[in-house]
Amino acid sequence: MTASALPTSVDGMLELLTSRGYLAERSLATVTYLSLRMGRPLFLEGEAGVGKTEIAKVLSAALGRKLIRLQCYEGLDVASAVYEWSSAAQMIAIRLAEAAGDTDRDQLSSDIFAERFLIKRPLLQALEPDVAGAPVLLIDELDRADEAFEAYLLEILSDFQVTIPEFGTIKAPQPPIVIITSNRTREIHDALKRRCLYHWVDYPDAERELAIVKSRVPGISAKLSQQVVRFVQALRDQDFYKSPGVAETIDWATALTELDARSLTPQVVGDTLGALLKYQDDIARMQGDTLQKVLKEATSD
Amino acid sequence: MLTTIDHLNPPTGHMADNVVGFARALRAAGIPVGPGAVIDGLNALQAIEIGHRADVYATLEAVFVKRREHMLIFAQAFDLFFRAAEDWKHMLDSVPLPDHAKKKPPPASRRVQEALAQPSMREEAPQVQEQELRLSVSDKEILQKKDFAQMSAAEIAEVTRAIADMRLPQAELRTRRYQPDAKGLRLDMRRTLRSSLRTGGEIIDIRKLGRIDKPAPIVALLDISGSMSEYTRLFLHFLHAITDARKRVSVFLFGTRLTNVTRSLRARDPDEALASCSSSVEDWAGGTRIATSLHSFNKLWGRRVLGQGAIVLLISDGLEREADDKLAFEMDRLHRSCRRLIWLNPLLRYSAFEAKAQGIKMMLPHVDEFRPVHNLTSMEGLIEALSAAPPPHHISRIRPAA
Numbered sequence: 001m002t003a004s005a006l007p008t009s010v011d012g013m014l015e016l017l018t019s020r021g022y023l024a025e026r027s028l029a030t031v032t033y034l035s036l037r038m039g040r041p042l043f044l045e046g047e048a049g050v051g052k053t054e055i056a057k058v059l060s061a062a063l064g065r066k067l068i069r070l071q072c073y074e075g076l077d078v079a080s081a082v083y084e085w086s087s088a089a090q091m092i093a094i095r096l097a098e099a100a101g102d103t104d105r106d107q108l109s110s111d112i113f114a115e116r117f118l119i120k121r122p123l124l125q126a127l128e129p130d131v132a133g134a135p136v137l138l139i140d141e142l143d144r145a146d147e148a149f150e151a152y153l154l155e156i157l158s159d160f161q162v163t164i165p166e167f168g169t170i171k172a173p174q175p176p177i178v179i180i181t182s183n184r185t186r187e188i189h190d191a192l193k194r195r196c197l198y199h200w201v202d203y204p205d206a207e208r209e210l211a212i213v214k215s216r217v218p219g220i221s222a223k224l225s226q227q228v229v230r231f232v233q234a235l236r237d238q239d240f241y242k243s244p245g246v247a248e249t250i251d252w253a254t255a256l257t258e259l260d261a262r263s264l265t266p267q268v269v270g271d272t273l274g275a276l277l278k279y280q281d282d283i284a285r286m287q288g289d290t291l292q293k294v295l296k297e298a299t300s301d
Numbered sequence: 302m303l304t305t306i307d308h309l310n311p312p313t314g315h316m317a318d319n320v321v322g323f324a325r326a327l328r329a330a331g332i333p334v335g336p337g338a339v340i341d342g343l344n345a346l347q348a349i350e351i352g353h354r355a356d357v358y359a360t361l362e363a364v365f366v367k368r369r370e371h372m373l374i375f376a377q378a379f380d381l382f383f384r385a386a387e388d389w390k391h392m393l394d395s396v397p398l399p400d401h402a403k404k405k406p407p408p409a410s411r412r413v414q415e416a417l418a419q420p421s422m423r424e425e426a427p428q429v430q431e432q433e434l435r436l437s438v439s440d441k442e443i444l445q446k447k448d449f450a451q452m453s454a455a456e457i458a459e460v461t462r463a464i465a466d467m468r469l470p471q472a473e474l475r476t477r478r479y480q481p482d483a484k485g486l487r488l489d490m491r492r493t494l495r496s497s498l499r500t501g502g503e504i505i506d507i508r509k510l511g512r513i514d515k516p517a518p519i520v521a522l523l524d525i526s527g528s529m530s531e532y533t534r535l536f537l538h539f540l541h542a543i544t545d546a547r548k549r550v551s552v553f554l555f556g557t558r559l560t561n562v563t564r565s566l567r568a569r570d571p572d573e574a575l576a577s578c579s580s581s582v583e584d585w586a587g588g589t590r591i592a593t594s595l596h597s598f599n600k601l602w603g604r605r606v607l608g609q610g611a612i613v614l615l616i617s618d619g620l621e622r623e624a625d626d627k628l629a630f631e632m633d634r635l636h637r638s639c640r641r642l643i644w645l646n647p648l649l650r651y652s653a654f655e656a657k658a659q660g661i662k663m664m665l666p667h668v669d670e671f672r673p674v675h676n677l678t679s680m681e682g683l684i685e686a687l688s689a690a691p692p693p694h695h696i697s698r699i700r701p702a703a
Contacts, residue, residue, distance in 0.1 A: 075477025087490035105498060112498075146478065184604065185605065186605065186606070241600065
């Protein structure tokens with residue numbers, strides 16, 4: 001991992017992402033560049049599997065920064081997101097102090113709320129200084145956390161500091177690069193979005209998707225990759241409950257190469273459709289005539 | 302429409318009397334103006350030159366209006382009370398009102414006019430009339446945009462009073478978040494340790510945590526087609542009231558298209574909220590296409606608003622001409638993606654109601670509860686149903702027609 005300087009232009013950002021195999025739209029590269037320049041969190045929303053989480057991983061690798069990931073879920077609280085006191089270690093410390101005959105209460109309380117008893121969780125880790133530069137903080141699927149956590153996050157993102165009542169305030173010497181993703185299972189509050197730069201990550205067009213498949217699935221034949229991309233693009237035009245994302249396209253292309261498929265046939269597609277469509281209703285709709293029609297379009301030269 | 306206005310106090314030409322009368326009118330229209338504010342207003346008026354209407358307006362507004370949502374009402378009341386009098390020095394007020402019936406009154410104006418009218422002049426509160434049931438999808442005769450300004454002050458007062466009396470259901474969903482709770486089941490080591498330090502590290506009292514209960518989110522899907530037009534306004538009021546009291550309420554209107562009006566309903570004042578709703582909806586009281594609307598809800602909004610165990614209120618008469626398997630399919634999907642699906646149907650108030658319409662037959666197997674909703678009583682019943690413990694999921698409890 002080599003640390004590299006922050007890009008100084010949108011083109012520089014595009015190159016940086018491309019060099020790591022992330023083929024981004026120019027608009028996404030622009031907003032990412034701006035978020036680095038302005039020191040504002042980047043808020044990425046979009047369908048599942050369009051590469052929201054990936055960009056954080058690629059950024060941290062390309063910039064040589066540490067990646068700190070906070071996966072959100074309902075009921076995520078301060079203890080699992082920010083910090084926790086290690087009660088067991090504290091109790092041992094109290095017993096040891098007793099055994100040693102220390103009875104000074106004030107001394108005891110300052111002793112057991114020292115930094116060595118603090119268990120640091122992702123958000124606190126992200127505020128710590130790092131020799132390689134401020135880390136990349138990925139807050140993944142924020143929509144899964146509840147509103148209370150969102151409100152707490154708002155505070156952290158505005159000051160980049162955490163106050164621990166027994167210990168004091170910890171402030172980041174250099175704010176981390178923050179990337180927040182959301183799948184929209186719930187609308188995120190405006191107040192949080194206001195502090196961020198917002199970008200809706202869309203499905204790529206055929207040309208870009210083809211380039212992505214070629215770079216991500218080594219050893220795939222030109223013919224098959226073209227058919228795969230055409231087929232997936234045609235599926236997205238259909239009115240499915242859940243359209244396949246780029247991640248599904250890559251999965252499917254990988255599956256097809258594993259099966260040594262040369263080109264798409266109804267048999268092969270029918271057997272591997274589960275890599276693309278994840279709802280029974282959608283799979284049921286893709287039988288018979290519909291499948292034939294889409295397949296014909298995808299395989300015609 | 303009221304076309305003449307008798308003021309609460311006859312104009313005397315004295316500024317003080319006028320300001321006091323004006324403050325009373327504001328109070329009647331729902332803006333809290335105390336005697337202290339009246340004194341402030343008089344002092345403020347003495348400090349400015351009363352030659353300019355705009356200055357007087359700004360001064361009184363600065364003193365009397367403390368909330369953004371009252372600005373609209375204040376503007377209406379000011380215009381009515383101090384009409385375009387040429388001579389501001391006298392603040393006279395004796396010109397009859399212009400005839401408002403010709404042009405569409407802005408929202409809240411009816412409320413203000415009634416507040417300014419003498420009590421004896423007020424009409425009795427109109428009873429909710431049971432109109433004939435229209436079994437056909439209405440045509441263009443129906444106004445494309447309903448005017449909420451026609452809602453009388455008495456009616457608003459009645460509805461809001463009744464709704465204020467309704468005990469809205471609280472605390473029905475266990476969240477995964479904890480708070481200090483003596484009866485809780487989880488040990489709070491952090492607080493236990495901190496309290497133990499007072500006794501030199503001896504743990505004497507154990508602190509505990511219990512789960513926080515929170516009201517479940519509500520998603521309302523409201524049919525605004527022609528056959529439902531008599532109830533639409535009442536429902537919107539009800540929804541506005543629960544939107545106020547609960548944080549997580551999403552409201553969608555559907556006729557031929559689906560519109561999300563959640564943000565419009567957030568305004569505190571019902572008139573303002575409903576006006577902003579009606580301006581954001583295109584197909585007010587046109588036909589219905591339930592299946593299409595449900596499809597777009599499931600596709601575009603279902604995953605966004607049905608998380609966290611939402612309860613869905615589907616408010617519709619189910620009179621859909623083109624009922625087919627698609628409707629059943631979408632209802633099924635909706636039913637399976639929420640915690641509880643309650644169908645509220647105003648047609649149920651007819652004792653002879655039978656599920657004959659094709660659409661109703663299609664939808665019935667997919668709901669958890671089927672209830673009437675056409676007046677305050679049935680709304681109270683709904684509140685009770687929302688407060689009660691939820692029935693086991695996916696067991697439809699279809700009420701037979703009484």
